[in-house]
Amino acid sequence: MTIKQGMKAIGHLDADCFYVSAERVRDGFLRGKPVGVLGNQGACVIAKSYEMKGAGVSTGMPIWDALVKCPEGVYVKRDFRWYEVLSRLMLEVAREVSPRVEYYSIDEFFFTVVEPRGGTFQGLADSIRDRVWERVGVPVTVGIARTRTLAKLISDAAKPFGALAVMDRGAEERLLSDRPVTEITGIAGRRAARLAPWGITTCLDLARADRRLVRSLLTASGEELWWELNGDPVRSVQARRPAHKALSRGGSFGESTSDPAVLHAWLVRNLERLIEELEYHGVSAGRLTIAIPYKSGQLGVGQVNLAVPSDRFDVLLDVARPALRKAWIPRATATHMHVIAEHLTSRSDCSGDLFEPPARGVRARAVAQLKREVNARHGRFALRSAATLALAPIYRDAANSHDICDVRGKSCF
């Protein structure tokens, strides 16, 4: 089937090794070299150039393993402020060519497109890629197809610095036939293992499989993928991010720890960051979960339901402490912590705690307001809980005050 002129399609723009490309925009010395961007306070490679990837370094690899694979690698520190600047410039370019753009992640956008009069989708894909390169200096790959799942698969296949529009079913099938099913966003190891006994290993196998079988194996979301692979757009481009079902803050410690005082400091840091997010979205948390992965492979989880949803530091800390106690495994070395707020309620819908002395709430709100004002003037975390003193080196490093999760408006991570 061929799309006729004036027909709509979906585009996917994906920056090529974005963090490295962003560093190269401001630092020409890094061009052509194997470059790794370090996260987790310098412990892990969170992005790598194609040169480093060719040497066998993968994303998430500890730097000490990466050094063995690529001793000539050059390492730079992550800078999400800079990456966000370039990300928003790319977003601007996408918005120039489309009225409906989804800010999917810091380096990926979906958008609707109409075949230009007198032009082709292929020409449009070329021009978007070239415009981002000229204006932002970041190499990107653009895929255009009938559905967003196909568009993403096509841009993945065209990397790096590619532009490809595939609107013909025959061409789609050729492309799907040599892509493993795990290339589809939403199908990872466990779901792929469910498909394998039925002989479904490539994207084309999935597209040609019986729809009811796919639904029984992968539920309704799997069926959506089936429709998408067959050219029926069922997943729309969402120009506005849907309301969050949960908000979370946390991540790697960089340096693993078994010290309860340090764990408590991380709890307070993550909670303060989470409260900023609750305030930004105007919601209160009805449930708080603390998850702590340990080096041994164990996962400690503590969960507490609040009697009344809240976004107040004093209230949330009171419930977070017992949750931390539940998640804590004595003497075990923890590597990460995640603080998750669920059962989110709009702040205007919260009735407040009828049994709390009114003065306590007034005082807590006044302290929160003061904290916001001081930090707005003197920098994020300038005024914070003294419980975070054990993390002084973390706060001293300005790079830690703006993380990937602080880039707002993305529909994915």
Next chain:
Amino acid sequence: MCLGIALASSEIPNELFARHALGHRVHERGGEPEVRFLYRDRHPRLPVWRDGRLQIARWGNAGRKSRFLPETGWTWQATIDQGYWKNLNPVMVDIPASLGLERGVWYRIRQGVRGLLVPDENRVAVVYMICEPSSHYYQIMTRSTRMPLLIEERI
């Protein structure tokens, strides 16, 4: 501590290449070639800016070429502040660098590293790299407790 630096080859004038026979120090890892200066070299050297000119100076006192200079290539900023170098009439210099090397990790340096230039008993200029305690990031990245004092940069 920083065991070496690399400088983009375009930063070094041709005249210096010839005078100090820097050709064997040129390395390619992709992109622009770089000139490496390592403490483990037979003749350890470092580039320094002195009187508005880029010059090549002896790096530290490896092999005890001087009888009275300390047998190392580094000094703490605190040691300088406490006046231990005062009697040697030291001069603060900038060591231009594009990359630093620490325990096998090559990391990007935007401008360079601070250095201390002192004369030995034969009036030969000897440069020491200035160090400070490692930042949290640097310590995790390199597992080293000391880092070079970078010029207008904090990593």
